[in-house]
Amino acid sequence: MSNTITLLDPTSERDPATRERTARPTSLEGKVVGLLNISKPRGDVFLDRIEELLTQRGMQVERYSKPTFTKPAPADLRHEIAAKCDVVIEALAD
């Protein structure tokens, strides 16, 4: 048996109980796309190609790297990404 806590829903229950994903834009045209490398080997090749494809399609691409794939991204890095980018792709876990 897990240690999960169960709460009673205080809402009208008209929406699903899971945390919703944040709203998506209608299209990526003109958007700044952040590519976050989790720094596992070979991920850079994958992300280089994604960058090529997105740039061809007219999007602006910003590249970031986590210091290590073993921990969540540090707060500073997250803030920088959130300040600069409209959407983010993180890759590549295996």
Add this chain to the structure above:
Amino acid sequence: MVADGLVVVVKRSCPTCQLVVPVLDELARGSEPISVYSQDDTTFVAGAIDDTDLEVSFDLDIDTVPTLLRVEAGKVSARTVGWLRPEWEELTGVRPLGATLPEWRPGCGSRTQDPEVQDARLVAAMAPRLRARHVELGEAEDEIEAMYARGWSDGLPLVPPTAERVARMLAGTTREPGDIVAVVPPDLVECTVEKVAINAVMAGCRPEYLPVVLAAVEAACTDEFNIHGVLATTWFAGPLVIVNGPIARAIGMNSGVNALGQGNRANATIGRALQLVVRNVGGGRPGEVDRATLGQPGKYTFCFAEDEAGSPWEPLHVERGLARETSAVTLFAAEGVRGVVDQLARTPEELARSFAACLRTVAHPKNVIVWDAVLVVSPEHARVFREGGWTKARLREELGALLQIPGEEIVRGAGGIAEGMPEGFRDFTLPKFRDGGLQIVHAGGGAGLFSAIIGGWASGAVGSEPVTQEVRT
């Protein structure tokens, strides 16, 4: 449930139960069947039956251990509590009994009387009657962050609404969890007592506050109060809950020092619970339906009790038609609190003029009739009226007279100010407040020659009317 014959209920942690173990062994060797139930540990009496879940103890109404009972044809025909030799001998028919024991020893409290046990029983009884959806948090989720992440918070941390906490909260009312309290705007959701209880838990309420919260929700959701309008307006208004009657003292509300401020749990959490119900059940959130330009801190929580005992006048709920011993809430669509200083007035006439001058500026000095207000008179100011022999009605009359305003002063453009009343009012004299637009209450600490004005919102069809609702316990 139990076998016929002799039945004894014991617990190891009771010295008298340990004392009578030889007696129980003696009776076990006798001709009559005997069942011994232990509320904690079965090993201290040979052949004891486990009753750690206390089912048998509750069924037999045990409040003391040891209890010796005789059961005939499934019914208890005799019982004795503690150890008293003559009674045990009489009930069992065995003489002598416990010859080496003292003549008598008192028993101990049964585990069924323990507060945790009573509490757990309450929770277990309530749990199947709860209907709210279960939200299971992820193992890695912090419970406080999880509630923020799901959008339930007003910005401040919430108390996690577990089934246990909600069950305890529901013990604060005799109403059924499934009863519909109100239809809550803006989403027009039928809100049950249970849903109010869940939000009351999150707000930090104690169970005894729940009846007040329920009354506040009922009042807020009336057409007259128009919570939808209050929410959706760009104006500052949020619901203010004024509490009257015996319940205020019973639940420890503050009507004195800092009554409109922080520090009192009932004041703080009752107002907050209402706000959370509107937010979470009704769907009324800032940036969505709530479009206030600036808002004000009272929209987190705004609730206080009127000081009735110290007041020279009748309380608000009595003015509004209820009996003094009836408890009630009055909902008012309130903006922030404005201070009125007058440290020099010696007569009621002078003080009334100060009040009038300040009341004139509610919303805007050139706007009349449409805007309501609450005047909170502090004890030191109230004393001026008491010593001058002024009833509340007299004060109201005086303020009405002082707040008769010539139309030419307040029409649009007058005084170089564009805001104001339409040109058509130029030749009239107008009252600052409509009939019934000004509420007067008494509250505050004993020191300070300051009173407060709490401006309202627009009255009438598109605005909000104050609503008084009885609190049912």
Add this chain to the structure above:
Amino acid sequence: MHDTVNIEAAGIPMVFVASTEFVEAAEAQSRALGADPACVFVQHPIQDRTDDELRALADDALAALVAALSLQD
């Protein structure tokens, strides 16, 4: 997963790319975080693929990535 949940919490749509080996772990982590982050899976293995093979995986994944980040099909 944590990064995705945190950055989504800041209002930025995010998608996480992992190899197919990661499917169950991703599901379990998502449940543990009480969230449902967007995830695109590419065919395992990763480490011993050539550069060209990795670029092909990227080409194949692009449509799914765009779909996860916008209302575009």
